Amino acid sequence: MSNFLNRLGIEASNPGAASTSGFVDTKGREVPSTDPTTGDVIASVRLCSVDDYDTIVNEAQRVFAEWRMLPAPKRGEILREVGEALREHKTDLGALITREVGKVTSEGEGEVQESVDMADLAVGMSRQLNGLTMHSERASHRMYEQWHPLGVVGIITAFNFPNAVWAWNAMVAAAAGNTMIWKPSLKASLTAIATHRVCDAVFQKHGWGGVLNLVIGDDADVGEAMIRDRRVPLISATGSTRMGRHVGQVVAGRLGRCLLELGGNNAIIVEKSADLDLALRGVAFGAVGTAGQRCTSTRRLFLHRSIAGEFTKRLVAAYERIPIGDPSQSGILMGPLIDEDAVVMYEKAIATIREQGGQILTGGERLDRAGSFVKPTIVKADPSMPICKHETFAPILYVFEYDELNDAIAQQNDVDQGLSSAIFTDSFRSAESFLSHRGSDCGIANVNIGTSGAEIGGAFGGEKDTGGGREAGSDSWKAYMRRQTCTLNWGTDLPLAQGVTFDI
Numbered sequence: 001m002s003n004f005l006n007r008l009g010i011e012a013s014n015p016g017a018a019s020t021s022g023f024v025d026t027k028g029r030e031v032p033s034t035d036p037t038t039g040d041v042i043a044s045v046r047l048c049s050v051d052d053y054d055t056i057v058n059e060a061q062r063v064f065a066e067w068r069m070l071p072a073p074k075r076g077e078i079l080r081e082v083g084e085a086l087r088e089h090k091t092d093l094g095a096l097i098t099r100e101v102g103k104v105t106s107e108g109e110g111e112v113q114e115s116v117d118m119a120d121l122a123v124g125m126s127r128q129l130n131g132l133t134m135h136s137e138r139a140s141h142r143m144y145e146q147w148h149p150l151g152v153v154g155i156i157t158a159f160n161f162p163n164a165v166w167a168w169n170a171m172v173a174a175a176a177g178n179t180m181i182w183k184p185s186l187k188a189s190l191t192a193i194a195t196h197r198v199c200d201a202v203f204q205k206h207g208w209g210g211v212l213n214l215v216i217g218d219d220a221d222v223g224e225a226m227i228r229d230r231r232v233p234l235i236s237a238t239g240s241t242r243m244g245r246h247v248g249q250v251v252a253g254r255l256g257r258c259l260l261e262l263g264g265n266n267a268i269i270v271e272k273s274a275d276l277d278l279a280l281r282g283v284a285f286g287a288v289g290t291a292g293q294r295c296t297s298t299r300r301l302f303l304h305r306s307i308a309g310e311f312t313k314r315l316v317a318a319y320e321r322i323p324i325g326d327p328s329q330s331g332i333l334m335g336p337l338i339d340e341d342a343v344v345m346y347e348k349a350i351a352t353i354r355e356q357g358g359q360i361l362t363g364g365e366r367l368d369r370a371g372s373f374v375k376p377t378i379v380k381a382d383p384s385m386p387i388c389k390h391e392t393f394a395p396i397l398y399v400f401e402y403d404e405l406n407d408a409i410a411q412q413n414d415v416d417q418g419l420s421s422a423i424f425t426d427s428f429r430s431a432e433s434f435l436s437h438r439g440s441d442c443g444i445a446n447v448n449i450g451t452s453g454a455e456i457g458g459a460f461g462g463e464k465d466t467g468g469g470r471e472a473g474s475d476s477w478k479a480y481m482r483r484q485t486c487t488l489n490w491g492t493d494l495p496l497a498q499g500v501t502f503d504i
């Protein structure tokens, strides 16, 4: 049994780790969590039932009534300690992410660092949940806005960022005075349990058990119960566009709030003026990093015709040198896909690419070894090929050639998704054009940086089928609070706005 599993309190046996926030003893069905590098079961998790969910949401509501009254900077103090706890467990949590979802060590640890950064940011935020003051048109009146917490926030996360995406939401939601219920992907339930335990221990120490809650359950029962639940005013969901469309419709149906962070189909444009060494590294990390399983992964590459041949040749050579294997080993840059289903999806996409006339320049098949490994793939393609408009959650990169920057930008935008985008150029004019109102239509637009690896200080999210939500930094905290406009009359008269008179 691995030491890091012990230290995180996960029993690598079957039945293994129990789920939930510690006050519900679940009796549900056991679901194994599998190591994608070997195919071995790491541990099993007992699923929560809808009744368990119900108990937890009641408790989260009860604790909310108290938690919201703790001054925000005091809530921030607890989050500062949560950041410390995450720092302390960074290596172990990173190792668990590597084991459970197959990220290479530096990316597993990098993800935990992203959560640490979120905790730090939320500490500062807890002193900056500021509203505006306005000038009233009425004498002796004062007008201002203030922000209140919402209540119990529902957080749905995907397998690919099993620690950080929760932290994006949880740190901000907690600073804002909400309690929350986290429903993680069943493909990464052990990371969720360990992350929850590390952070919840800090809350428990301060007498605030029940602010953070975890429910591990099936989408069909627990997931549906949560999105339909009027006791949960905000659902923040990360995952596929298909899932998000369903969540969005159900939550809108009860006039609840949604924060959606869904699929991407991110592109990089490489101009002829670009620093091609820089571009090569940016493209390789964007397309191959996390085995192409980030929502920000680079899936399309637009190369200026004058550099396309040479750049593609170098990229293919770089792909063929990428060390693929056990992601816990140093030097490895690409681990496995999350599971066998993902390999099947990759293989289906490769077959479709061939049918639609794409030319596979490298990759295109699974690796001949145990585990869910595939080869990173480059496809010479035409933007009109329907598959290029779809997000395949795998390391498949479509390469196109262009002559005019405006055409490349138009083609980049001509997909349903709108998450991340980038241009590599040394031309000031091209960079500004890419960033202008007629430039990239994505939520993230980078110059001389790839599409993935965003810092938490900015607002993260995208447009169109990506769902429109913004998480993490900037003023994203506003999504977790409700705005109240307050007008106070300190005079002796009762003037009405807009000059209306009503004398009795």
Ligand code: UN1
Binding pocket: 114, 160, 161, 165, 238, 293, 294, 295, 296, 451, 452, 453, 454, 455
């Ligand atoms: C995701 O894939 O859902 O910008 C999140 C990035 C990371 C977050 C990705 N900071 O690639």
